[in-house]
Amino acid sequence: METLRIGMFAWESLHSIKVGGIAAHVTELAETLASMGHEVQVFTRKGCYRDYDEINGVHYQRVDHDSSGDIVHQMNSMCDSMYDRFKSFKNHYGDFDILHGHDWHPVNVLCRIKKKYESPFVLTYHSTEWGRNGNYPGNWRGSDEISHREWKGGYEASQVIATQEQFKKEIQNLYKVPDYKISLVPNGIYPGKMEKDVDPDEVKTRHGIDPSSPVVLFTGRMSYQKGPDMLVDAIPHVLDNERDTNFVFIGEGDMRTHCERMAYDMGIKDSCHFLGYAPTDVLTDWMNTAEMACVPSRNEPFGIVVLEAWDACRPVVATDAINLIDNFSNGILSYRHSGSVAWGINYALDGLNGPYTKQMGINGNKLAKTKYNWNNIAKHTLDTYRRAMEI
The missing domain is CATH 3.40.50.2000 (Glycogen Phosphorylase B;)
Known part of the structure; x- marks a missing residue:
């Protein structure tokens, strides 16, 4: 099996700033890919952590960013910091085989890297601005800029991942991602993660x-x-x-x-x-x-x-x-x-x-x-990476 160097981009993980469900997904997928022999570099926010750690075989490249202003401003700053960190890593250690972004937050840095280095990337949608806000036609309460980045990520990505069929249809209805470009890869869980002997x-x-x-x-x-x-x-x-x-x-x-x-x-x-x-x-x-x-x-x-x-x-x-x-x-x-x-x-x-x-x-x-153990999920994710690398 070919060993890949994978650059993963996410605004959260279990070993940096943790916000919601993306944190566990990114961390557990990265650890499973690392256990299969792949090199995984996770670019994420620093918070109160160190700039770099290797944890369970995964390399965490953490960046500072401006935490003032609204979420879009914060993600602009995060993407700038991620780009600088990525460029420094690439200059010292060489190229990545594939990049993988999670949700809209890192879309700007992924598109910037693609334009500069012609690096293919995969984007996993974990939600949409429409879905998060419970919106229906004529009842828009979300951010146009966030929706634009969700569309832009799907347009620029070589492959897109949706977690289930109904969500795939939502993404396609909103952002017109063609069928050939989108893969169904569900979320996963470590067996025994929640099981506990309690009274x-x-x-x-x-x-x-x-x-x-x-x-x-x-x-x-x-x-x-x-x-x-x-x-x-x-x-x-x-x-x-x-x-x-x-x-x-x-x-x-x-x-x-x-x-x-x-x-x-x-x-x-x-x-x-x-x-x-x-x-x-x-x-x-x-x-x-x-x-x-x-x-x-x-x-x-x-x-x-x-x-x-x-x-x-x-x-x-x-x-x-x-x-x-x-x-x-x-x-x-x-x-x-x-x-x-x-x-x-x-x-x-x-x-x-x-x-x-x-x-x-x-x-x-x-x-x-x-069906939902991480080994299965990681294998499907690797199939998606290979399709993206062939384009």
């Missing part, structure tokens, strides 16, 4: 929840795209069915205060626990304590939380924005409104006294270990 009774008691009460877990960004308000709106319909159910929300975002106010106004605040940002150990405690996870997304490029729940053998109730679930086999699919979400949760709660709710989590765990 569920102790975790619940610590947060004032009766150990016998079932818990529904939401984890992710508290944003319109992810639908936490839809879950809050569903809660009274669940409490009518199972009055002692509790709902734990882990994550920050612009909708957290709104959701807390909704819970207060609806008289259900005692059943809701908004924990905000939580470190990994707290997240894994709850993922292994909750009876199920709920993913009420309005728009979802992939849904890594589904894999995380399956890794802990937890069933998932999700909207049909998620394309990973085989309905009634490894989870429950609902429509994208609160009444349907409530129906799905009630169906799973009703099955807690029998085998079928638990079996959905077990079935999901098997799928996560086979």
Whole structure:
């Protein structure tokens, strides 16, 4: 197998500034590629870290940038710093075989490198500005500049990666990326990443929840795209069915205060626990304590939380924005409104006294270990790299 030198560009990783799901994707994909014998240099932001580290076989080239102004200004500065770092590396150590950018943030530096050195690059879309803002025709609330960079990245890239079929269609509808140029490569997870031996009774008691009460877990960004308000709106319909159910929300975002106010106004605040940002150990405690996870997304490029729940053998109730679930086999699919979400949760709660709710989590765990393990994902990514290098 040919050994590749891969330059990966991302605004976050687990070993630099961490913002969201891109961090785990970049880090775990890079580590898997390195374990296969490839050289991976990750260009990312410095934060409070050192300029350079080698961690788990991956080289991290971290850069400073101007953190003032809006996100577009910050990414302009980051791209300038990444370009200088890339040019210095290239002058000292030679060429890269392929470059790989993640989302819109590094598009400017990738296009600049392509123009100067004729270097092919692959771009993975992790979301779109349209999807993040829940927009529909005539209801645009996002950034035109960010959308332009998403289009520009798809236009300039030799190959584009989408994480699932529905998201591929979204990208093509928005940015007209031709079919021959786009590959489907799903997200992945390390087997056992979320699995943890915990005492569920102790975790619940610590947060004032009766150990016998079932818990529904939401984890992710508290944003319109992810639908936490839809879950809050569903809660009274669940409490009518199972009055002692509790709902734990882990994550920050612009909708957290709104959701807390909704819970207060609806008289259900005692059943809701908004924990905000939580470190990994707290997240894994709850993922292994909750009876199920709920993913009420309005728009979802992939849904890594589904894999995380399956890794802990937890069933998932999700909207049909998620394309990973085989309905009634490894989870429950609902429509994208609160009444349907409530129906799905009630169906799973009703099955807690029998085998079928638990079996959905077990079935999901098997799928996560086979189809969505990082070795499979890395092999598909390498196939995409080779197609890009042939152009």
